[in-house]
Amino acid sequence: MIAKSTIEKVFESSRVEEVIGDFVQLKKSGSNYKGLSPFTEERTPSFMVSPAKQIWKDFSSGKGGTVVTFLMEHEHFTYPEAIKYLAKKYNIEVEETQKTSEQKLEDSERESMYLITEYAKDYYQDNLLKSEEGKSIGLSYFKEREFTDEVIKKFQLGYSFNKSNHFSEEGLKKGYKLNFLEKTGLTIVKDDKNIDRFKGRVMFPILSMSGRVLGFGGRILKSSKNIAKYINSPESLIYYKNKVLYGIFQAKQSIVKEDNCFLVEGYTDVIKLHQKGIINVVASSGTALTENQIRLVSRLTKNITVLFDGDTAGSRAALRGIDIILEQGMNVRICNLPEGEDPDSFANSKQIDELKLFFKENSKDFIKYKASLLVDEADNDPVKKATVVRNMVESISKISDQIKKEIYIKECSSIMGISEQVLYSTLAQIQKKSFKKDINESKEYFDSFSIVKPDKNKKEINILYELEKRIIEILLLYGNNVEDFEDLILKEDENGKLVLSPIKRRAKVFEKIYMDLHEDEMEFSNENFKNIYYKIIECYNENKKIITDKFLNTLPKELEIEITNIMMNDEKYALHDWERNSIFPKAKDKTIPQLVIETILNLRCFLIDQKLNEFKGRTSTNKDNKSVLEDVVNFSNLKILLSRKLNRVI
DSSP states (O other): BBOOOHHHHHHHOHHHHHHHHHTSOOOTTTTTEOOOSSOOOSSSSOEEEEEEEEEEEEEOOOOOOHHHHHHHHHOOOOOOHHHHHHHHHHTOOOOOOOOHHHHHHHHHHHHHHHHHHHHHHHHHHHHHHHSSIIIIIIIHHHHEEEEEEEEHTTTTOOEEOOSSSSSHHOOOOOOOOHHHHHHHHEEETTTEEEEEEETTTEEEEOOOTSSOEEEEEEEEOOOOOOSSSSOOOOSSOOOOGOOBBBHHHHHHHOOOOHHHHESSSSHHHHHHHHTTTTOSSEETTTOOOOHHHHHHHTTOEEEEEEEEOSSSSHHHHHHHHHHHHHHOEEEEEEEOOTOOOOHHHHHHHHHHHHHHHHHHHEEEEEHHHHHHOOOOOOOHHHHHHHHHHHHHHHHHHHHHHHHHHHHHHHHHHHHHTTOOOHHHHEEEEEEHHHHHHHHHHHHOOOOOOOOOOOTOOOOOHHHHHHHHHHHHHHHEEOOOOEEEEEEEEEOOTTTEEEEEEEEEEEEEEEHHHHHHHHTTTTTOOOHHHHHHHHHHHHHHHHHHHEEEEEEEESOOOOHHHHHHHHHHHHGGOOOOOOGGTTTTOOGGGHHHHHHHHHHHHHHHHHHHHHHHHHHHHHHHHOOOOOOHHHHHHHHHHHHHHHHHHTTTTO
16 A cells, blocks of 8 residues: 555645646646647637646546546546556655565565566567568568558567577576566576577567556467467466456557447457557457456446457357456447457458448347347257246346346346246345355454544635535536426415425526525625626526536636636546446436525525624614514524525524
């Protein structure tokens, strides 16, 4: 775990405008910076960076946050990866807490191995592009496969000389230690001889999400029954086959943009599809699909399209991976390629538009795909059919979303000709068994909650300023939305007591706010807020839709800065895409009427409190307090009524 002191140093040293400036071209705009969104294809800049607050906001996509959040969103780093990236940029030593000497040694070894794999990648690439052997053998092979120079460089492909120890000897000459060459698997030490693992092979570097070289895949160019066509680096401190996906570094931004990830088997499948324009593609590299690999994809999207060879073996491979994908809360579709085709050969014969159309038209939902495969196997055998049905229900049981479960049960019932009741009964049996297992595994001791002491140094909040700012924010975000509001009208009941009577009416948000403020004769105390308010109301009255990034460009500089600050206010504490971690918070735009009403009521309560304080001052200086006291009673009763509406006790 990274030490708290290191994290604090990183946040103190990091400048959001400097870090983001490495990825986005920024121009000064008042006290802020402005640029084109890196998340959408916009022409008018709406990406704002605030050096004062050290936060950013992208008005076109709605994303925003701190410098760490940017790296997590744009580069898809984990939190520790983002911290380490910033620490490296600002020359901050990363301290880890509670590390034993063994752990420190392991970290040192890991970094040494990363240095060697990075050197090896450059070495193999130079061999391919600069040596005569590399050009005549390795490069000619890639050209034969119709790989372009662009993808060769992008995937950093290489070649290992057909000499038993050339790489090992060169590495030792450069000062790299033999034990680390061996631990990375690049060198095999046998009988005091150093042998290159990948001699005579074309090389495919395997990169992490952040772009670090973890290991290699190598393909032999000579056909031999005794030698494997493909070999990978052995597992090590930095390379775990079940935790990596080939092409994830090159594909990550496209996966986010397309909100879908194509999953294939081999290196060349990825490269060839990438070359054709299908960028959002990764490979399991011939290994069985694992939970860790799916979690890697789930950081980028919830949608996977499995794209394996159009043969029985490929279909079976796809089938085995379905349950694992479903267990991780992912949406999965399967696309069958034509018989005898693999993604590499299929991509060769098609243009980008043809590929996209084929994938769209031939991608099947997992239940239909699984049914089509298993039903043929059953062949009207009742026993086999029962097994098939149970198999499909077991897959459905892996889904966490109850609505999806019900839909798939209906689909399965229709396809298999089995009643929904029977399927639900089978599903219940499977879930009951799984539930008992989970209960037994979860009987652990939980520590009690610690008492949090109040912060004595807490700054006093300007409530009026915050409420006025909230009104502006609501108007900007939801002003033109049509919502159902429950208005409150003050009436006397049968006993002559004042009560708030609810009346429902449908209105636009800006109309509701304008009428409430107008009826109560409430004015903005902040001059900037007042000017912005009337600009917004004027815009809505002219039946114009406010597009924040365009609206900003119509305002004077001081108001543009004020609005930017308002819209960026919550971003310091926001993290987008909670759903990817199976966290589903209720969004503000789902409870707009409640948000509007509560804000207005809070403002009314605050202004009543101000009035009451004013009356207290008058009673101390005025001898005839009767009328003042009557006003105090009336206002106090009104506050009680409003507080009840807000579910407060006073």
